[in-house]
Amino acid sequence: MRAFNGAAGQYHAFCILVVDGSMKRAFTQFWRGGYSALPGYRFSLLFTVFWTGFFIILPLCALIIRPWQDGVGPVVAELHDARMFAALWTSFSTAAVAAFLNIPLGLFLAWMLVRGDLPGRHIANALIDIPLALPTAVSGITLATLYSPQGWLGYPLSKLGISVAYTRSGIVLALMFVGLPFMVRTVEPVLKNLPQELEEAAKLLGARPRQIITRVIIAPLRPALLTGFGLAFARGVGEYGSVIFIAGNQPFKSEIAPLLIVVRLQEFDYPGATAIALILLLASLSVLVCLGVLRRRISAWSVGA
Amino acid sequence: MSVHVENLTRYAPASQRKLLDDITLTFPTGAFVALVGPSGAGKTTLLRAIAGLDQCEEGTLTLNGNSLKTLQDRAGKIGFVFQNYALFPHMTVARNISFGLDVLPRGKRPSPTEIANRVKELLELMQIPALAEAYPARLSGGQRQRVALARALATGPTLLLLDEPFGALDPIVRRTIRTWLRTLHDQLGLTTILVTHDQEEALEVADRIVVMQNGRVVQDASPTDLDEKPQTSFVMEFLGEAVTFKGQVKNGYFVPDEAHVASFPTHISEGRADAMIRPFEIMLQDEGEAAVPLATHGKSNGYRHYSATLAGRAVPVFVPETSGGAHIKTGCAHLNIQNARIFRNGTRAN
Numbered sequence: 001m002r003a004f005n006g007a008a009g010q011y012h013a014f015c016i017l018v019v020d021g022s023m024k025r026a027f028t029q030f031w032r033g034g035y036s037a038l039p040g041y042r043f044s045l046l047f048t049v050f051w052t053g054f055f056i057i058l059p060l061c062a063l064i065i066r067p068w069q070d071g072v073g074p075v076v077a078e079l080h081d082a083r084m085f086a087a088l089w090t091s092f093s094t095a096a097v098a099a100f101l102n103i104p105l106g107l108f109l110a111w112m113l114v115r116g117d118l119p120g121r122h123i124a125n126a127l128i129d130i131p132l133a134l135p136t137a138v139s140g141i142t143l144a145t146l147y148s149p150q151g152w153l154g155y156p157l158s159k160l161g162i163s164v165a166y167t168r169s170g171i172v173l174a175l176m177f178v179g180l181p182f183m184v185r186t187v188e189p190v191l192k193n194l195p196q197e198l199e200e201a202a203k204l205l206g207a208r209p210r211q212i213i214t215r216v217i218i219a220p221l222r223p224a225l226l227t228g229f230g231l232a233f234a235r236g237v238g239e240y241g242s243v244i245f246i247a248g249n250q251p252f253k254s255e256i257a258p259l260l261i262v263v264r265l266q267e268f269d270y271p272g273a274t275a276i277a278l279i280l281l282l283a284s285l286s287v288l289v290c291l292g293v294l295r296r297r298i299s300a301w302s303v304g305a
Numbered sequence: 306m307s308v309h310v311e312n313l314t315r316y317a318p319a320s321q322r323k324l325l326d327d328i329t330l331t332f333p334t335g336a337f338v339a340l341v342g343p344s345g346a347g348k349t350t351l352l353r354a355i356a357g358l359d360q361c362e363e364g365t366l367t368l369n370g371n372s373l374k375t376l377q378d379r380a381g382k383i384g385f386v387f388q389n390y391a392l393f394p395h396m397t398v399a400r401n402i403s404f405g406l407d408v409l410p411r412g413k414r415p416s417p418t419e420i421a422n423r424v425k426e427l428l429e430l431m432q433i434p435a436l437a438e439a440y441p442a443r444l445s446g447g448q449r450q451r452v453a454l455a456r457a458l459a460t461g462p463t464l465l466l467l468d469e470p471f472g473a474l475d476p477i478v479r480r481t482i483r484t485w486l487r488t489l490h491d492q493l494g495l496t497t498i499l500v501t502h503d504q505e506e507a508l509e510v511a512d513r514i515v516v517m518q519n520g521r522v523v524q525d526a527s528p529t530d531l532d533e534k535p536q537t538s539f540v541m542e543f544l545g546e547a548v549t550f551k552g553q554v555k556n557g558y559f560v561p562d563e564a565h566v567a568s569f570p571t572h573i574s575e576g577r578a579d580a581m582i583r584p585f586e587i588m589l590q591d592e593g594e595a596a597v598p599l600a601t602h603g604k605s606n607g608y609r610h611y612s613a614t615l616a617g618r619a620v621p622v623f624v625p626e627t628s629g630g631a632h633i634k635t636g637c638a639h640l641n642i643q644n645a646r647i648f649r650n651g652t653r654a655n
Binding site: 195197198200201202203204205206207208211215216219220222300301302 | 356357358379380381383385387389391393394395396397404405408409440441442456459460
């Protein structure tokens, strides 16, 4: 009921705004599509509003409303649950580390795809998207097998005293695997559009190779790198299948938030599960908003921003 | 800075096709030279070779008598303006201009105030003092051009290389920038090499014009010489509208194949030849009964424009407005082409 009242209040405020002349004009123009030459503007507008409302806003609203249905109690109780905070911290920190480590890797791969004239370039190009196509459980099992203490890579590593599987480094590894395509695919088109003359101009102006890389190539890529980071991070926070096989899933150590939600569901603790989901949602949202603001700030030079 | 190029040859990657074919040229200090020619003639390739951006397989290149092997040696001594300007999109105009100074090793780098003053000075020289904090994406073509030039000049080079710098500008801006560039060249005592496919631009701005075709230098001369003594029919045609009359040299006369075009005396040996002439050099003669019909096409720049209909083709003829003659009334005349240059197998014969 409270939610409905809130919505009505917002609608009222909206009407007041609309009465203001310029706002009204802006709204009519928006509705009519300005002087757009595209046919079917209103149809597309209605379709978009319906689509986003039905498939994105509605489920999100349900997610926001559901935890409170059994009263404030379960949510507050959840807020006192140290296990949940440990899981959230594991999720966010590993996702951030993985996305961060993907920056140089993705940049290098995109660089090779755009500039390198290697024979197997087209195959490599196709392979990069594989982590997106593979069922996440398959990648998880594959990674777990490779890095388990008896695995091809895990055995020599364990001899060196490094254990990857069943630790947080295992989670980071899995998240890097699934996040890499996002980084490569956001950086690649921007890198492709950077004219090669920029490097030549810098060279002729006396820049040394290191200066060319940092000041002329990476600097204009920063917005794309940040977007790639955001996408890889978001994917990492929500990733489930590929992580649970390699993570070991020990509470307080290597348990990720999505897994904790499943655990709560299996305990039939629906309010608890939705409360974690809500906190996860809010935390992700605020991180993504911050990244968006930062991105706008560092891409002030481009026309669209 | 003087530039000397000797027997420079460059091949297309992985083929025997020559992009530059045995080019020998000297650009003395203070010269303003235009490289002209159709697209694919090798103008830009030559310019890039001089800048050191591309390596040539054969030949030598010396700048001020020294062969500078690496780009590092040339850094800051050569100003290069790219066709698309290649401004750094993420830097402000001021940062773009100061780039060449900012990247200097700490010992050689001027202090921040000195750099700021240099940028200010250049912005004023380029007549864009208000744009220091703007980003390249928001500039017009002419403004980008000026920023690119300022960036190229920041390190105080004595050789300026310009690759089709006026290509993307509208005609009015082109004309202003052209004159301004010439003034700048004289003011700073630069050696400037300009690549353009617009022969009019070259004729107007440069002291010397190098016409290129298929990777070779066809003619290297002053604008006046080029206009008066084109060495090949290609140069003649490239420098402006030209009309060709095929004919025969006989008994010391060039006899055109077409009727109603007057023969004229010449010294060259007998045989087939082509007479090429500019439309404003053709004269109209009123003698004879049967003559070429003339269609009027209005006037411009003090010339009356006609189109003379010969058998199978129409030839443009521009006559000074001040000249009289019966053809104004009768609308037909004979063509006198005695000012034509005669070419045999594409090269100048008379």
